[in-house]
Amino acid sequence: MNRPANDTFLRALLRQPTEYAPVWLMRQAGRYLPEYCETRKRVGSFPDLCKSPSLACEVALQPLARYRLDAAILFSDILTVPDAMGLGLYFSEKGPCFERPLREERAIRDLAVPDPHGPLRYVMDAVTETRRALAGSVPLIGFAGSPFTLACYMVEGEPGSEFARLKTMIYDRPDLVHRILSTNAEAVTEYLNAQIESGVHAVMLFDSWGGCLSEAAYREFSLAYMRRILGGLIRERDGQRIPSIVFTKGGGLWLEEIAACGCDALGLDWTIGIGAARRRVGERVALQGNLDPSVLLASPDAIIRETRAVLDDFGAPGTGHVFNLGHGVSRFTPPEHVAVLVDTVHDYSRRLREK
């Protein structure tokens, strides 16, 4: 596993000094890019795009052709794993749905870990192909959903329910929820390890919905299983550490506990000041974030001002900061605004470090 020519992102995740703050954006390959929309129109649906390694590779590289980004991320979806478990993923107008949501005890007991080289082979092929296409330029990030976030989708089966079914199960039948989460944790561990073996340089766990839990429930039903995954990951390959990032949206209250779960970096949403977060956990982990994605809908002047404000808030010398949004790029983002953001991060953070 050769080191990419630009390894700023990997060094920042390990809190090693870098010349500037590396930047990538969640959902950087997506609908705000006209070239993405064209590729997607060609193939038809979003799942078909994920399932074609060559097209997934094509769209993963699109934002890198436009912007000086410091990392690429595998183009895929967190729901590939429950789909491979046989739940039947499809997309309605409201969002992702499952044909066979997990509601019955028998179905929960029968849930099995999918072979990452079987029904998820296409993801590993996308990793291999994207890694090859990057040709050693920047690192490739692999990812998966957290066991709890996957369970939200698996039990509810459709968006918009505020997770009433899963939460009722948490309070009434915690044993069943733990059964789902154990299976998910094992599945995600194998899935991420297969991505690492296929060539990703870092991995990220997306815990999109952990923030909807109470503190006690978060600890028991989300964090515990992310810790289990991190304990089972391949941590080095060819002598290089594979850094891990954990992102619980809405998890600002629990940073200390999340920072102790075995990850190298914490993703932050925009509701917490990154300077305050650094004071709380910056000695233990790197921080990734955390510009409000809505800023990209505003004018270039506002983008420059707000981007600098995040860098200023993190503070000098800036070691251990990976710049990102606090959530995915909005589909309504003008593509030229992303260039303003990326250039501001590079130029301004370099100046801050030269001071």
Next chain:
Amino acid sequence: MNRPANDTFLRALLRQPTEYAPVWLMRQAGRYLPEYCETRKRVGSFPDLCKSPSLACEVALQPLARYRLDAAILFSDILTVPDAMGLGLYFSEKGPCFERPLREERAIRDLAVPDPHGPLRYVMDAVTETRRALAGSVPLIGFAGSPFTLACYMVEGEPGSEFARLKTMIYDRPDLVHRILSTNAEAVTEYLNAQIESGVHAVMLFDSWGGCLSEAAYREFSLAYMRRILGGLIRERDGQRIPSIVFTKGGGLWLEEIAACGCDALGLDWTIGIGAARRRVGERVALQGNLDPSVLLASPDAIIRETRAVLDDFGAPGTGHVFNLGHGVSRFTPPEHVAVLVDTVHDYSRRLREK
């Protein structure tokens, strides 16, 4: 203004000793109650229900006939104020919408404070009628939306946008946003003062969406205007203090700042442990909350266990705790489950205090 026979709720808000933890529930008059659905079916629409003082009074009292609640809340909606400003409130399948959302500079400059005794007269009549019907039994809570939360609806005009328009305006034209918020703050101050003059015993500000802001933006665009309102409220009537409650959903990171805004009590959602919140701000304000509303969908055993856990977490002697959910009652709640909750709060908190 006579003191209600049961003033436990008012004393708890002022952090005076009480024999047990008083309890009321956000959205306690609502669709989970069959009698509410019947009244609503009779009148037709939700806005018509709000606009009929006698029917608003009828539904406000329905939960008190079923449960030993320690307070009633005015039956109304936070969007009565922008509706009275001329924005044209209506309800689609997706939720509340405005016919004339605030998008143009001219419309924003023309926005005017509505006379609470003019187009909002029906709300004051509902206060008078409900207060009379309560016949001195328990206190009546008045309420309004926070200036920022009202602005979310006023600018977006329809649900589901993640507030992209208002946020873009915050970053590009903060002057216009401040103009809306100033008008809203003045309107809400006059509106709540008119409710106080009409007979409510306490007031609550609902900041449902402040938690979607960054820390700096929350301070500038939400908290500052709630502080302004609290500074302009009638604080005493007939020698009795009118306590105020501020509830920013998702505001757990900012409790210290919110507690310093001039309110008597903080509403808490369920993502923060109430014991931890008490350690942070319990010397300055009372706390209202914070059971996860999903618990009411689970079994009576689970409801008893989780309700006790909140009371235990708050800790002895329990002074300054008003029990509530961390958000409104779900429409899918079985009505008999609410009785389990209310009885558990009373009985268990009384036992804790007798220890």
